[in-house]
Amino acid sequence: MATVAERVIAVTAQVLKVTPEEVKAEHSFTTDLGAESVQSIELVAMFEEEFGIEMDEDAALAVETVGGAVEFIANVCKEQGVDVEQ
Amino acid sequence: MRLIFVDGPSEVRRNFFPLALSRPLWELRYGMTSLAEKLLSRVNPQDVACFVPDYMADVYRTKTKWPVNDTSTLAGDDLLIVNPLVKANGFDVRPSGPSEVALNDQGHLLYARVARADLKKLSGEDIDAFLTCSQANLPNITSSFATWQYTWDLILTNAEQITADFALTGQSGIEGTVEEPTAIRGSKKDVYVAPGATVHPMVVIDAEHGPVYIDEDAEIQPFTRIEGPCYIGKKSILLGAKCREGNSIGPMCRIGGELEESIIQGYSNKYHDGFIGHSYVGEWVNLGALTTNSDLKNDYSTVSMMLDGRHPTNTGSAKVGSLIGDHTKTSIGTLFNTGSYVGAMTVVMATGKPLPKFIPSFGWFIEGIVTKGFGKRSLYTTAQVAVGRRGCQWSETEQAMWDKIFEMTAPARNEAIKKGRRTMMR
Numbered sequence: 001m002a003t004v005a006e007r008v009i010a011v012t013a014q015v016l017k018v019t020p021e022e023v024k025a026e027h028s029f030t031t032d033l034g035a036e037s038v039q040s041i042e043l044v045a046m047f048e049e050e051f052g053i054e055m056d057e058d059a060a061l062a063v064e065t066v067g068g069a070v071e072f073i074a075n076v077c078k079e080q081g082v083d084v085e086q
Numbered sequence: 087m088r089l090i091f092v093d094g095p096s097e098v099r100r101n102f103f104p105l106a107l108s109r110p111l112w113e114l115r116y117g118m119t120s121l122a123e124k125l126l127s128r129v130n131p132q133d134v135a136c137f138v139p140d141y142m143a144d145v146y147r148t149k150t151k152w153p154v155n156d157t158s159t160l161a162g163d164d165l166l167i168v169n170p171l172v173k174a175n176g177f178d179v180r181p182s183g184p185s186e187v188a189l190n191d192q193g194h195l196l197y198a199r200v201a202r203a204d205l206k207k208l209s210g211e212d213i214d215a216f217l218t219c220s221q222a223n224l225p226n227i228t229s230s231f232a233t234w235q236y237t238w239d240l241i242l243t244n245a246e247q248i249t250a251d252f253a254l255t256g257q258s259g260i261e262g263t264v265e266e267p268t269a270i271r272g273s274k275k276d277v278y279v280a281p282g283a284t285v286h287p288m289v290v291i292d293a294e295h296g297p298v299y300i301d302e303d304a305e306i307q308p309f310t311r312i313e314g315p316c317y318i319g320k321k322s323i324l325l326g327a328k329c330r331e332g333n334s335i336g337p338m339c340r341i342g343g344e345l346e347e348s349i350i351q352g353y354s355n356k357y358h359d360g361f362i363g364h365s366y367v368g369e370w371v372n373l374g375a376l377t378t379n380s381d382l383k384n385d386y387s388t389v390s391m392m393l394d395g396r397h398p399t400n401t402g403s404a405k406v407g408s409l410i411g412d413h414t415k416t417s418i419g420t421l422f423n424t425g426s427y428v429g430a431m432t433v434v435m436a437t438g439k440p441l442p443k444f445i446p447s448f449g450w451f452i453e454g455i456v457t458k459g460f461g462k463r464s465l466y467t468t469a470q471v472a473v474g475r476r477g478c479q480w481s482e483t484e485q486a487m488w489d490k491i492f493e494m495t496a497p498a499r500n501e502a503i504k505k506g507r508r509t510m511m512r
Binding site for chain 2: 038041057
């Protein structure tokens with residue numbers, strides 16, 4: 001099974017129309033990867049679908065970087081009892 | 087005699103969503119006033135009390151002088167308990183008289199008249215129990231008083247009601263300011279401009295086919311044409327509007343573009359061009375420039391509407407526009423299909439095509455699908471700003487009511503979001 005980081009990068013690349021190689025943990029979704037507000041909503045939706053979790057919109061949309069998203073999602077998975085590869 | 091309004095039951099309330107999500111049924115605007123005001127003027131009670139769904143009781147207490155959900159009001163006086171959906175026009179029950187419980191042929195309560203002497207026979211820890219006890223212990227009769235069935239019933243008869251309400255006011259003439267040149271067509275006795283209202287130059291008031299009532303402190307800006315029957319509420323502003331017949335515009339609205347046979351509850355903006363017809367718009371709504379609804383199908387067949395997101399209800403009319411709930415915001419260029427249900431607290435972004443006929447409350451319609459968007463807290467922040475701009479306050483009590491509405495409306499919204507996700511993943 002792919003790790004949380006790999007899965008986050010794959011979803012990000014798909015939604016933002018970039019290659020996985022272009023997505024780095026330190027990248028900001030908006031300033032580095034060019035996510036517009038509508039794409040942020042799409043990213044949250046696709047992360048929820050990918051991991052089978054429910055995220056609080058305010059908290060999820062406050063996450064700025066790819067690395068931050070990996071950490072945030074791993075925590076939500078743990079809270080909601082979803083098994084993931086770290 | 088005390089008149090008591092009782093809101094409900096829930097299966098009937100649903101027919102008036104999204105407008106009734108956040109207010110009792112009797113607060114719905116119709117003609118020049120509310121349903122409550124019409125019944126009160128028929129009955130003329132000494133005292134009024136009311137029972138509303140629990141989730142809106144705290145908010146409604148801040149908006150009315152009447153006791154709300156107070157069971158002590160069920161004692162100490164002759165009572166006339168009234169279903170607020172009874173049409174006031176034909177309601178000719180004597181306020182005092184022998185006790186009786188009037189039901190329609192579907193078994194729904196129309197009114198219960200309870201003589202003070204009979205109160206000792208009755209008990210009940212809440213209004214439902216009290217009514218059940220009344221039905222069991224007092225004479226029951228079948229009555230044929232007509233009731234409102236759906237929101238569009240109000241829309242479709244609004245023009246006639248404005249005419250009737252205008253006649254009842256007995257008002258006529260210019261008490262405000264009318265700047266020249268302004269053209270009044272028809273009889274001047276069918277026009278009333280209230281004190282403090284201002285009609286700018288280059289306005290046409292056409293009362294040939296019905297009266298026009300411009301209420302206190304309203305402002306009618308140049309190049310507006312108002313066609314009667316029409317009611318314009320206190321402190322509302324019309325900005326070069328094409329205000330066709332049959333409109334009731336509540337207080338503090340900003341109206342531009344074209345509006346026809348529609349009811350706007352109040353405090354809403356439709357500032358720019360765009361057509362809204364045969365629609366009912368709630369409070370604190372903002373319709374972006376060029377927001378337009380269809381109110382007539384290309385084949386002239388009757389319009390259906392989905393109140394629950396699943397099952398169409400035939401309105402029986404070839405002309406029905408949109409129902410738009412409180413605090414909803416639309417983007418520029420939004421196009422609503424004929425018979426659209428747009429929930430409360432929704433955010434709608436245009437797609438360039440007519441949108442789906444059902445957009446659930448608290449849904450963010452973005453890129454052609456319903457999403458969770460930025461969530462309800464973001465909507466509350468916007469609501470706080472919107473009400474603040476009109477000198478009103480957004481309270482914790484109000485937010486708590488909307489939290490309940492969020493829960494109540496979750497099933498339809500979640501289903502729409504799931505559908506959207508499937509579309510997104512294709």
